[in-house]
Amino acid sequence: MRLQVVRPGLLTTLQDRGRRGYESLGISIGGVLDDYAAAVANRLAGNGPDGAVLEMTLAGPELEVVADGLLGLAGADMDARLNGRPWSPGSAVGVRAGDRITFSRARTGLRAYLAAAGGFAGDRWLESRSTDLLLGRGGINGRPLAAGDMLEAEGDGGGPLYLATRAAMAPSGPVRLLASDEGEDAVRRLTMDLFHVSPRSDRVGLRLSERIGADLARLALERGAAGGTGLSEGMAMGSVEVTPAGEVIVLLKARGTVGGYFVPAHVIRADWPRLAQLRPGEAVRMELVSRDGAAAAARELAALANARMAISPGRVAASITAPAGGGVVDDIRIGGAAVRAGESVAVVRQGEERVVVFSPRDGTAAWCCPAQRPVSEGDPLLWIADP
């Protein structure tokens, strides 16, 4: 599989699950900001969780397929299209040389993830393909995608092929917090007020536009790491920092490894994907949860990630299988596309012979076998979900 970048989008970088083992030397861990969506995209493409994916921010790229392959898409809805036809996040498509994939501005969420079967190749720096934008290392020459870049997959995935899902993105909602030992006063304030995402937010941290009161800022000065002595200590993903000036910053994957500000609370793991999907200017409401509440939220999200992968038979209105074997799939309808009863949805090509496959009913193509994949008689080609 190979893709050429026609337009790079606003900020598109190659990311995997991050660079680990060098954090005590001050090298940021980095990696995909939305673990949930990146994992969904990888599984749709038949990859394990370590496949490197494209992280697209706010407005996605335009890509031309140079060599065939299979792609999975999840996260923000950027009105993705394959040759002009809509392609829903949460589904996989087989693509062929000459196909054109376009993304527009995100309609919901901020970051979308594109995975290719086998995982995208990229520069490995300190054992990770994640792009570190500050250091200019990893990924595609240590920088965001640029027009003309060629992206290649490293293999063909090989994992089981999954289908489509309704949960291409973790559900939105308030950002849930666990208070730290000395953070209760500050947490009360954080959960009372409505905040907004500052446009100065980035992969390092989600900054809030509103400051909290001078009283809490004073507390922040007194209670910085190690009791306000200014000594630097390790900083966890999701830490809610309050600076002496009253600024609130939620630390994300590309954060500095150590810090010394007051951390009254931490965002629960289940809501890290929410942090990744909050848009500049968007309202943020924070909510205090118990440890049990955090554990329950983690279980719910894990169940959602797994449930979506096995479409329940009741939801699949029709499963179309190959009527003949010994050929390759061609002209197949992409996931997310609307289909009508009697419409041609795929072709199985055996040399010169073409066996046309028709849809038995109206619905939405829920998943498709990648184009050019050899099939045997009875292999699943396409699932049609209720419209």
Next chain:
Amino acid sequence: MDGDGAASRANRGDGGTSLGGRPGARIIRDAGDGALRVILGEGLDVRVNEAVLGIAAAVRRQAPAGVLSVISGYTSVLIEYDPAIIGRDPLFEWLAGLEPEAAEEKGRVVTVPVSYGGEHGPDLEDVAARLGLAPDEVVAIHTHPVYRVYATGFAPGFPFAAPLDDRLQLARRDSPRERVPAGSVAIAGRQTGIYPLPTPGGWHILGRTPLPLFSPEAAEPVLIRPGDSLRFVAVSVSQYADLALGTDSG
């Protein structure tokens, strides 16, 4: 493995000062539902920091499945974990009983040549004036001790070294610089440090070293690690230029 750790611990410089074998001396706190912080004491204290590095080394070496990152600071070790792989309670118990191990490498003494003042140390005159010292005295005081590197962070390979002599203590600059040149040797509070790459910075810049602290393509990308010691040596501008040429070609 435990036996080896204890033996090498006893061989380290400040014999008998480690917290090893006294797990009661540590406090473990949750940092959200994906991290635990092991606190081994407070303040600027060599013994506390040795215990920090010992625990960090032990976690790194024994690396239970589900541990995602290990970050050592001045007084604590932050351990991020995946609760789907390792539960919080078993990890907590394991950390509570964990014996510190000797650091991966014995701390080295790194000699840091510094061109003080002038273009390389734009704050030297001002620092001297504010402290009521002559610039030469500031240099003499700064080059006198051997500093311990307590932590590395802020930028890759930035050493947080201490303790700075009481006579040189100043709060950070009122307004941070937007871009501090790589190699800048600076002070703030009780600490001294070196900027490994051009970044914003709020410390007072006394001079500059040609030593490359961060070499991304090298097998060991970071020159100075926690537990190392630093000795600053004043060099002239022309010596600085010679050394800079030497490190470029090397």
